[in-house]
Amino acid sequence: MAEAHLTPIxxxxxxxxxxxxxxxxxxxxxxxxxxxxxxLPFGPFDPLSHRTxxxxxxxxxxxxxxxxxxxxxxxxxxGDRGRHARPDDTGAHMISVGYLALTRMSDNAAALREAQAxxxxxxxxxxxxxxxxxxxxxxxxxxxxxxxxWVKIGKxxxxxxxxxxxxxxxxxxxxxxxxxxEKVLDRYELLYEAGLVEEAARDGRxxxxxxxxIPPLGEAMRFDHRRILAxxxxxxxxxxxxxxxxxxxxxxxxxxxxxxxxxxxxSGRHLHKQNFRRLVESAALVEPTxxxxxxxxxxxxxxxxxxxxxVQERPAPGLRVGGRA
Amino acid sequence: MAEAHLTPIxxxxxxxxxxxxxxxxxxxxxxxxxxxxxxLPFGPFDPLSHRTxxxxxxxxxxxxxxxxxxxxxxxxxxGDRGRHARPDDTGAHMISVGYLALTRMSDNAAALREAQAxxxxxxxxxxxxxxxxxxxxxxxxxxxxxxxxWVKIGKxxxxxxxxxxxxxxxxxxxxxxxxxxEKVLDRYELLYEAGLVEEAARDGRxxxxxxxxIPPLGEAMRFDHRRILAxxxxxxxxxxxxxxxxxxxxxxxxxxxxxxxxxxxxSGRHLHKQNFRRLVESAALVEPTxxxxxxxxxxxxxxxxxxxxxVQERPAPGLRVGGRA
DNA sequence: TCAAAAGTGTTATCCTTACACCCATGT
DNA sequence: ACATGGGTGTAAGGATAACACTTTTGA
Numbered sequence: 116m117a118e119a120h121l122t123p124i125x126x127x128x129x130x131x132x133x134x135x136x137x138x139x140x141x142x143x144x145x146x147x148x149x150x151x152x153x154x155l156p157f158g159p160f161d162p163l164s165h166r167t168x169x170x171x172x173x174x175x176x177x178x179x180x181x182x183x184x185x186x187x188x189x190x191x192x193x194g195d196r197g198r199h200a201r202p203d204d205t206g207a208h209m210i211s212v213g214y215l216a217l218t219r220m221s222d223n224a225a226a227l228r229e230a231q232a233x234x235x236x237x238x239x240x241x242x243x244x245x246x247x248x249x250x251x252x253x254x255x256x257x258x259x260x261x262x263x264x265w266v267k268i269g270k271x272x273x274x275x276x277x278x279x280x281x282x283x284x285x286x287x288x289x290x291x292x293x294x295x296x297e298k299v300l301d302r303y304e305l306l307y308e309a310g311l312v313e314e315a316a317r318d319g320r321x322x323x324x325x326x327x328x329i330p331p332l333g334e335a336m337r338f339d340h341r342r343i344l345a346x347x348x349x350x351x352x353x354x355x356x357x358x359x360x361x362x363x364x365x366x367x368x369x370x371x372x373x374x375x376x377x378x379x380x381x382s383g384r385h386l387h388k389q390n391f392r393r394l395v396e397s398a399a400l401v402e403p404t405x406x407x408x409x410x411x412x413x414x415x416x417x418x419x420x421x422x423x424x425x426v427q428e429r430p431a432p433g434l435r436v437g438g439r440a
Numbered sequence: 441m442a443e444a445h446l447t448p449i450x451x452x453x454x455x456x457x458x459x460x461x462x463x464x465x466x467x468x469x470x471x472x473x474x475x476x477x478x479x480l481p482f483g484p485f486d487p488l489s490h491r492t493x494x495x496x497x498x499x500x501x502x503x504x505x506x507x508x509x510x511x512x513x514x515x516x517x518x519g520d521r522g523r524h525a526r527p528d529d530t531g532a533h534m535i536s537v538g539y540l541a542l543t544r545m546s547d548n549a550a551a552l553r554e555a556q557a558x559x560x561x562x563x564x565x566x567x568x569x570x571x572x573x574x575x576x577x578x579x580x581x582x583x584x585x586x587x588x589x590w591v592k593i594g595k596x597x598x599x600x601x602x603x604x605x606x607x608x609x610x611x612x613x614x615x616x617x618x619x620x621x622e623k624v625l626d627r628y629e630l631l632y633e634a635g636l637v638e639e640a641a642r643d644g645r646x647x648x649x650x651x652x653x654i655p656p657l658g659e660a661m662r663f664d665h666r667r668i669l670a671x672x673x674x675x676x677x678x679x680x681x682x683x684x685x686x687x688x689x690x691x692x693x694x695x696x697x698x699x700x701x702x703x704x705x706x707s708g709r710h711l712h713k714q715n716f717r718r719l720v721e722s723a724a725l726v727e728p729t730x731x732x733x734x735x736x737x738x739x740x741x742x743x744x745x746x747x748x749x750x751v752q753e754r755p756a757p758g759l760r761v762g763g764r765a
Numbered sequence: 766t767c768a769a770a771a772g773t774g775t776t777a778t779c780c781t782t783a784c785a786c787c788c789a790t791g792t
Numbered sequence: 793a794c795a796t797g798g799g800t801g802t803a804a805g806g807a808t809a810a811c812a813c814t815t816t817t818g819a
Contacts, residue, residue: 372770372771388771389773412768412770413768413769413770413771414771415771416770416771417771
């Protein structure tokens with residue numbers, strides 16, 4: 116049933132390497148020189164030198180960036196033709212296996228100075244995803260109106276189970292539907308299909324609206340890297356709720372407020388302080404170190420550390436952040 | 441940052457095509473001739489003829505099997521060297537992108553007769569996953585004792601965050617931990633690592649126990665196909681709870697009991713009748729057709745159909761099957 | 766003494782789970 | 793009439809969401 120290939124295929128490993136610093140989730144991007152877009156770091160997968168994707172990934176990340184990644188998880192494999200246009204397109208087809216990796220800023224201070232790469236706040240690429248200061252203005256000022264036009268001019272698309280109107284409702288929480296912070300990828304894909312992000316234009320898609328009238332919707336990235344980043348954010352936001360992955364982003368010791376701010380930074384919304392604390396406590400995810408942090412303005416806060424052994428007790432110890440405010 | 445490849449890589453698309461018939465979840469397998477193991481259908485991905493993986497997959501499935509697949513979803517990309525040994529190994533490296541596809545038995549009656557493939561109950565490959573008649577005997581008679589030996593002889597593995605004992609507890613619900621029907625892949629991987637499945641021996645792994653003493657643990661498959669199937673089952677069991685995917689496996693009209701039996705078949709456990717019905721009703725996933733099925737022994741049951749429009753109303757209309765019984 | 770952030774106690778509500786009973790048909 | 797599966801009402805318990813208030817420091 117299997118045949119040999121006719122077309123040469125290259126396999127690249129693309130990594131969304133995440134860290135949180137100064138209450139901002141940040142993503143490692145390859146230096147965007149003047150005129151170039153930012154891009155995620157990636158390396159070729161060579162099956163001869165590396166037994167698995169993950170080993171391959173860890174290897175070239177270590178070699179190229181000297182960054183220490185902890186948690187690593189495969190996201191998705193992207194192979195669409197026409198969604199990774201390269202200036203020097205060789206004709207060879209490229210598929211990329213996307214990975215999510217987590218690291219601690221503090222572990223990499225030195226490494227970053229010499230690398231030709233740096234961590235950028237991820238909301239630069241997705242400004243509409245940051246609801247920590249309330250509903251972002253860009254939604255009602257720009258995105259929703261443009262998408263509503265796109266809904267109006269929409270001819271029926273037989274292969275799509277949902278109509279344009281319903282997709283807009285679900286993805287962007289229009290008309291009574293709640294905002295779901297996990298639908299990061301769905302939102303990006305909708306904007307792409309509507310031709311409203313720069314990548315869509317670059318890939319030759321026509322927008323329903325006059326191109327000149329579309330202001331830039333977040334910073335664009337090279338190839339389909341913004342799509343991979345959207346996948347990474349969505350996955351991380353979801354995983355947060357049932358696995359203790361936040362701690363991969365925290366220093367050894369931290370206060371509960373710092374922990375809460377990190378979760379808020381990632382999920383892009385505010386959490387109820389007391390409920391968050393109760394949750395952390397009842398899940399027994401952390402233990403006090405006894406130390407107390409020299410205040411950041413008010414009363415000193417108790418320091419905590421992650422209890423590495425919870426993973427052995429509870430089946431799904433995440434932080435099921437629930438309600439609003 | 442990206443370099444060209446040195447090693448030729450082939451990309452295959454491997455499909456776990458699922459249907460449910462006679463209260464058994466079934467998987468399409470390529471005919472296992474005498475002496476050959478069963479295998480999942482797969483085809484090469486040719487980027488020249490197909491713009492995306494999914495199009496490629498649908499195409500060769502249609503061409504090879506004449507089966508009509510509805511729902512399709514990417515699972516994972518498998519690239520481990522040494523986990524897909526082929527008799528005729530060419531030295532070329534092969535990676536496979538695994539896909540889950542759902543279909544209705546009734547749609548394919550004719551197609552199956554001519555194809556050199558058939559649907560096999562998936563619990564033949566994973567007998568320990570079917571808890572519909574209570575905890576399967578193979579667990580306490582064979583699997584757990586063997587894994588306990590493996591725990592005993594285990595030297596510490598520095599790279600693994602969890603010890604062998606804890607992994608056994610979590611995966612197989614030993615010692616107070618509950619059985620989690622979604623951990624299908626984790627369980628298979630544990631058995632593989634412990635050298636207890638045939639595939640592990642074939643890939644050159646040594647078991648901690650004398651090989652002769654290990655009875656076969658479910659039917660083995662070719663290459664790493666059983667691993668892909670485990671991924672598919674796990675994903676489907678999880679997805680069931682927050683997306684209305686069951687209906688991709690149901691005929692147009694069905695009774696609530698048939699629906700329940702289908703969910704039970706997939707998740708491998710019994711559900712509480714009343715709660716299941718309330719759930720379906722409160723989620724407004726179905727509507728009565730008015731018809732009533734000519735009884736299968738007792739009182740005639742009302743027929744229902746899936747309300748295709750729910751997807752437009754509710755954000756996550758699944759069947760969050762909860763408790764026991 | 767006042768601002769700023771840490772930290773706690775309590776209640777209303779909903780959802781999940783479990784129980785026990787009645788109904789309509791074929792034999 | 794009785795066996796078989798279809799179909800329903802209701803109460804207990806736990807988790808969640810929201811409320812307001814006290815405490816400890818630095819300036």
